[in-house]
Amino acid sequence: MTDTKTEIIEADILVIGGGTGGPMAAIKAKEANPGLKVVLMEKANVKRSGAISMGMDGLNNAVVPGYATPEQYVKEITVANDGIVNQKAVMAYATGSFPMIQYLDKLGVKFEKDGSGEYNMRKVHHMGTYVLPMPDGHNVKKVLYRQLRRLQVAVTNRYMATRLLKAPDGRIAGAVGVNTRTSDFLVVKAKAVVLACGAAGRLGLPASGYMFGTYENAANCGDGYAMAYHAGAQLANLECYQINPLIKDYNGPSCAYVTGPFGGYTANNKGDRFIECDYWSGQMMLEFWRELQSGNGPVYLKMDHLAEETISEIETILHTNERPSRGRFHERRGNDYRKRPVEMHISEIGFCSGHSASGVWVDENARTTIPGLYAVGDMASVPHNYMLGAFVNGGIAGRDAAEYCANVELTDYDEGYLAAEQERxxxxxxxxxxxxxxxxxxxxxxxxxxxxxxxxxxxxxxxxxxxxxxxxxxxxxxxxxxxxxxxxxxxxxxxxxxxxxxxxxxxxxxxxxxxxxxxxxxxxxxxxxxxxxxxxxxxxxxxxxxxxxxxVDPYVVAVEADEMAAYHQLRVKTPAAAE
Amino acid sequence: MPIITQAKSAAVVIDDAKCIAEKGCTVCVDVCPLDILAIDEGRKKAFMKYDECWYCMPCEADCPTGAVKVNIPYLLR
Incomplete structure (x- = not known):
């Protein structure tokens, strides 16, 4: 194994991570300037890598005209995140949300529509309506892959990027990766680098003790966070962990966003609701934890009161998308949505801005604090961003990086640093x-x-x-x-x-x-x-x-003090006479 | 400390009769996000080499002959 080779290639833009935001960054950079050489480095295989390996069952944060405005969305996320948000970045997402849905729709991603062809929006959040189901959302990766091929993005599968390389003046100069099957090195010199490595989802240990039984794709173990840190970038609000309410042991989503609009809800061991809203927030998780502490646990996702045709529809969505092995897990346990509620628990901790707010600091252009370095998706600091946020911010990064490249030359990196990294x-x-x-x-x-x-x-x-x-x-x-x-x-x-x-x-x-x-x-x-x-x-x-x-930069959307407390009142109020 | 090897059960099961790895097929190995599958060079059949499965199922969904079955790993079954 000591006999490893080192190949050095040059590119205009290097995208690290071929899951969701990464491919979109590469696609939008090539659309902005087809003459650019864009390299996409992926630890697994772009065809099936990242959080949406098996597709997605819905958009959790779609800002669709007629249902919500970007201003309403920015306000909702500001409140859900206790006011600590860079509203300009959230607004950049919110205004890019609908155009991205239309773009994905055009490429062939399937969203639920009503009889007249309008998007079939559902309400899950505390205040607004932002959920768009994707019952046939299993082809997202195929659609992305097709577009990458069409635009001639250069893909290098099975290379794990280990460190970013910087120029003497502090701007980005590229990255080094190592092949996961040969241990050969690939150095990519680039004018701009987009980090799209997903969450740090292998941080806590699942309660099952199975190390790869994580909520996130277990390949998403925080490479982007570590690389950004070692390069000297700022990381924001890491203490705002990702902690999710999941199917116990299976450790995947149960999934209240899908079942909620059909009438399913989170209940305690008495079958009673205890939270007003199933949208994942720190406040919701606090009430979940309190319910477990109070002796009213376990907490369940309750669906056994629903009609047969509703349950069949839910099953079809949940068992063919995102985490299709859910059905197999339930079958083995004798779980049937018709007869028994699904036992849930609190996940181990991780970093993930996609669901909370822990990420590499980025501004509204997806720029980190290092010139030429971008971050997108679950690992970038735009809170509650989910899959659609990864697409939108990926697109923003790709377009901005294409523009940035026009004004800079490739630069040399520190040879000594590369040699030391290869030795490490x-x-x-x-x-x-x-x-x-x-x-x-x-x-x-x-x-x-x-x-x-x-x-x-x-x-x-x-x-x-x-x-x-x-x-x-x-x-x-x-x-x-x-x-x-x-x-x-x-x-x-x-x-x-x-x-x-x-x-x-x-x-x-x-x-x-x-x-x-x-x-x-x-x-x-x-x-x-x-x-x-x-x-x-x-x-x-x-x-x-x-x-x-x-x-916190001055808000672009004002939030009144009484509105700010909305997510602090998630517990169902007990009528005075009942106690 | 010296390193030992311990037995583990494989959650991903390949039906050798259906697997066409001997014809050069490596689809399941290619698509696995955790890179835990491999082709047995002697038998020319795919197998689960590492107990690091995320039970995500591209291997099963993309197999052209339906030879792959993903079971839930025992520890969390």
Missing amino acids: VLAPTRREDGLTPNEMEFKTRRLVNDYLEPPKVTAKMEIAQRRFAEIRDDLSELCVRDPHELLRALEMQTILDCADMAAAASLYRTESRWGFYHLRVDHPETNDDEWFCHTVLYKDEQGRMAHAKRE
């Missing part, structure tokens, strides 16, 4: 024996569960930091026997980086915010005087993990 990558291949990637990853993630999960306790998070440092020392014993194990060894180091970032970011914000996502036992109150701001985490000049506050 290959170090585990040079050992005869030692610790395996599997056990080092398991231990890291088990400690994440033990010490970082909310309710967050200062003393526990400090223990986590000490234990993570011990694991970091143990990296000198990390040993692999083939390229596949090397892939896992590199991912394990990414996961350890994310674990350190999760602890540090959570300790920095000394208040509680975002419901359950950042519930700090030692600082239980929300403190707007001190903490009505973004937090950013970055690697400083000395290579240390540093933090800063970043002001």
